[in-house]
Amino acid sequence: MKINNIIKFCLSAGLVFGVATACSDEFLTREPQGQYSPSALQTAKGVEGILVGAYAMIDGQGLDGQDAWNNDIQSWVFGGIASDDAYKGTDAGDQPEQSFIEKWDFQPTSNHIKNKWRGLFKGVARSNDVLNTLKNVTDISDDRRKQIIAEARFLRGLFHFEAKKMWKTIPYIDENTYKLDDLESTKVPNDKDVWPNIEADFKAAMDVLPNTQSQVGRPTKWAAMAFLAKAYMYQGWNISTGAANTAKLQAAKAILDQIVASGKFKLVDNFRDNHDASTRNNAESIFEIQYASSSASGDAANAGVGLAHPYTSPWGCCGFYQPSQNLVNAYKTDANGLPLLDSFNDSDVKNDQGVGLDDPYTPYDGALDPRLDHTVGRRGILFIDYKIHNRDFIRDQTYAGPYSPKKHIPSKAFTGVNGWANLTSNNYRIMRYSMILLWLAECEVELGNLERARTLVNQIRERAANPAGFVQKAIQGSTRDAYTLVTDSKGNPVPAANYVIKPYSTPWTDAATARKAVRFETRLEFAMEGHRFFDLVRWGIAAETLNKYNAVESTKRVYKKGGVFVKGKHEFFPIPQEAIDRSEKDGKPTLTQDPAYK
Template sequence: MRNNKIFLFGLLAMIFLSSCSADMLEYKPEGLLSKSDVSTPENLEGLVIAAYAGIANDEMVGPITHQWVYGSVRADDAYKGGGGIGDVDVIHRYEMYNLTIPDYGDWMTPRTWVNYYKAISRANFALELINETSEATFPNKKIRQAELRFLRAHSHFMLKLLFKKVPYIVETMSADEKAKASNDMTNDELWNKIADDFLFAFNTLPQTQAEAGRADKGAAAAYLAKLRLYQAYEQNDTHKVININPTRLQEVITYADQVTGSLEPDFGNNFLFGYDNGPESIWAAQFSKNDGTLVSRVSFVTGLNSPHGSGLYGCCGFHLASQNMVNAFKTNANGLPLLDNFNQVDIFNEIDGSGKAPLASGVTLDPRIDHTVGIPGRPFKYRNRVNNPNDMIYNFSWARDPGVYGYFGNMKEQQAPDCSCFVKEGPFIGTSKNIDFIRYADVLLWKAEALIQLNQVSQGMAIINQIRTRANNSKNRPINAGASDVYNIGTYPLSLSKVEALKALKFERRLEFAMEGFRFFDLVRWGEAAEVLNGYIEVEKTKRSFLSNAHFTAGRDEYYPIPQREIDVTGGLYKQNPGY
């Protein structure tokens, strides 16, 4: 969290919690602290800050903030990229849906598991001490308890999206109870345990907080809307959606209406430093620079993903837009997406003699493509650098391995090298730009989805049109290049059938959140992952041969395997997901 306090995280490792026997001398070894030492208002506030840091203690090899690996590359939005399939080959295995043996060779998801449970441990440790402190001593007690339960629920929620069956660990459990906690509970039981924490936060937190980055009532309401939406799509033991619960859908609408926010007037504001914690940012990981730490409190989770050959960044050309996703931004004469046949023709021609990728004749585009994808010949991050008028034009040479992964890049997660948020540590790039977990556009589209599923189609379509109108207004920055670039985006009629409206809703989510790491989880929620992704592979492998042997297996690949080391440590207590 951005504030002026610097909390000594080593404190957690030094705390002395065991009681002394009666015959011991009244001596306190140096470096050891008792509960009473720690439970001062200042130290308790520090523990809360440490818990906030826990949900953003990210790394390139065990990501917990930006889900580019698990939610984007794993879907039809993007390729792994990098220097061929052997470069960080575990992500290639994810992309091929080749995880049938949860062995120790899969080092990324086990680190993500551990990183989330480290964050949960921080929240629980702070709760344990704050629970024992009176409000007279610590006037912020109730609010901080609510924030910590919100943080704990966030980590459990993300674990559930990734692994489905996870143990729910709370501060009131003894060490023995934690060791014996199973992951073998029903979907509804686990959803409701997570919801209980969010409900406590919703009922306790103020509408707004004075310090940016703290969870508030609106963030809790948004997360409850998200949780109830996922819970509404009821799955059986092999992950098949067998029912859509209307009561849960109504809760989505109820909680979405409790969220205060608005869309940024320009779509691009969401992806530029300087607009952090704006009206569209409902819940975000906070980062900082020049804060007294060694390399600053910046995010390196996308540190592999900058353009490789630009000379402006360094390394390593990962997370590259798929041809399928690029084609999805094509629009028809009415400015609407081609829902059923968008992928029949590639919208950009091959690289021409000048190193550009010209737009195919007669094609019109949703402008969000140039906020999302790096395309040769088009400006990168909206502008050229001062005194260097050409060096921010995305160039074919920036593609590290075009023979394998093509020449499209990623845009949203990048910042210009002369941004005050930019940090280069060796070849890797970090920035102090926040990472949004929930944007207000998300909340609107969750509500639209619930409305359409409840047969209130025109109300849902009106919300989708609100998102599309904002996209149409997001053409003022220099995001295109050349007279042949044509933007054409329109709104839908409100009189669509339910089937047509759901198709429009799902496509809109893809366009709005392309490459932000949500796509795979959407497909699993809808019960469409196998159909959509195998259809994607069937066509995409004709253009990208590295996908030739990829295949999504329904009933297995919707979730990752429970890390084998966790099963081993618990003596087989944790139950493995089916198919592994």
């Protein structure tokens, strides 16, 4: 690794974390010495700088030679457009590799897949670099040494976990098998179950990390516990059969119960507060990927979702990651304020497909879950605090439909635009308390505690039902950017739509129905956050869900015709051919391709 790359990492991550000690002026102005020398950084300052470099790999932007969205931690390409949440969006000719991913035509030569692998294992390498360098550092306290090891192991567990979600078999690379001169490939075979290694990293971090950190963005004990529970949850079902692994779910439940009992976290009152830069690191947050509050900070702002902005001003590019009609339909509710678990997609929420920019339009007046309008931009509804959504938000409506993504876009005061590469200061809440509650509900269903599961789900629904969090109705002003907020005769905000949402009032007595309700709630709560594809896979229902989705959606988006999700294959992505080629040792690759792709 070049010294100037370490400087780049420190400049970006240091701005994010505010780590003055890790990237001092002296460290940043060190004269380049050509190839990185381990001995040059075997000091307290040096190892702290390398640790910051490892943190910088989380968001996937710290790699030269590849696009930020290929390895974006939000995984909107792999977790979003490969699912039933979203289309690729934009137009037919832009980023054609994503069109293949959307139709589950996963190729070992795909640059997106290759760069995802490359970025995650670079992160593993940086984490191991910290551990190896630290062995020879003497000017550091024992307490800080333990903390650095714990942080590095947390990061190593996180990078391996993200890789394990993507690929059926991966190598586990620790500080003893990591080779400094071979950062992008590995000579370690992918012939073992690495879940125990991932668990061990999170456990080691959990045992040492503090309850709180003085610098936001560094993991706490609770973050390590939550990710350990997540690792158990991802082993909680047989992907082939959908059968529950009760031992893993019991292990997850034990940790999740501890997090709940701690009282350290709570649901914030307003759902939108989990999706705006003005309310970062709130009481619901367990671990957030930190981004800068101004585009002036350059690399510290989030470019990974740079393409996934509306095509209208102030962004003007690029129109990717458009929500599907299926997702929008999922937010319909019945007369009791409950989701339509089985019939939600029988009819469509009204949209403005084919309606002219200046033509009159009245939005859908049926009952809706209010989380829809915090998740999806749709015609006639105020888009955060910018302007009322119209078809000028969309690059090519006939190709990718009438909707825009919304969650990752902060309010106007925190938006920066840098040419076509839109930047956002909005943190990515990769781990928050609502996840803990819904994972716990999953566990309780499978362990027979249906009423506890209902209570947990109702906490989520009651928060969503808070009228103070509803999107307010707005009336179009004299210009496209102008609008007036609507209030009633008492000055109270008028909701933008017919929001009807209530908790489940009837006791749950049937496990199958309870399971469906919990999974549906998980979709509603975390839609368009890059989790959906991986949730369907871990539950063992990806093939049936996605093929059913595509059969209907391909009648609306013609390019989706012919897409087939093959059970036993498309749950995982192929190992990049380049990684296999570079793993050669003694004339033979050490990495083995997933048999489904041979």
